[in-house]
Amino acid sequence: MNNDVVHRVDCPSRVILDQIADKWSMLVLAVLSEPRRFNEIKRLLEGITQRVLTQTLRRLERNGMITRRVLPGRPLGVEYSLTPLGRSLQGPFGELYDWTVSNMDAIQAFQRAYDSRTEQST
Amino acid sequence: MNNDVVHRVDCPSRVILDQIADKWSMLVLAVLSEPRRFNEIKRLLEGITQRVLTQTLRRLERNGMITRRVLPGRPLGVEYSLTPLGRSLQGPFGELYDWTVSNMDAIQAFQRAYDSRTEQST
């Protein structure tokens, strides 16, 4: 990371980072390793509401990460799939995910230590 | 990414991801490539308020990413620096940052296209 520039408010990377570096975007992108339909994604991502999912999908679509395709036939069907751009994000996100998994235990240990150091006794 | 597990609400990686995959954490970590003091960080990160900076630093500290050291002497001084764990995050974050810089233009083009496709004319 170039520390001389990242922090500037006018650096476009900050704006972009804002768009992609959030939990749901990452998870949606992960789940879309293969094309999926709306409710399918929703089912896979336990805890997301359709409202938030819709917003996330729209944002990803606007940013050119995913494609929305209306399936012919009834009842309605919509399929989302990664664009090449979206797929190219799997690398960096994968790194981050792997790091998280590798260091999960260490982090939780730190948290416990911090909390016991912090919390007031009865 | 392992799609069979990422999305589960009970997967700890989701909790961790939540902690680290936010804008300010990434930027603070970036700026802390060398030890810095509170107001120094604040000055470097244009747009952050001391409240949010404090919260971000606390969270990072709790997660074992940074160390807080009170400097002896008057007036007060506090120095923050990366722990080995925090430093190990620079790799993944760097990847993401590099990706962002490389694809910034493409993304902004997508956004413009999407917006002109979407917005209603006068």
Added chain:
DNA sequence: CGGGATCCAGGATGATACTG
């Protein structure tokens, strides 16, 4: 200098109902 405590407004979120 480095915060903690408070107050307050606005945006994000959840739940629910309705539609093509």
Added chain:
DNA sequence: CAGTATCATCCTGGATCCCG
């Protein structure tokens, strides 16, 4: 099925004041 619309709510983040 795949959303949109609405409303109540919650919580974050900004602004301020104060303290060691």
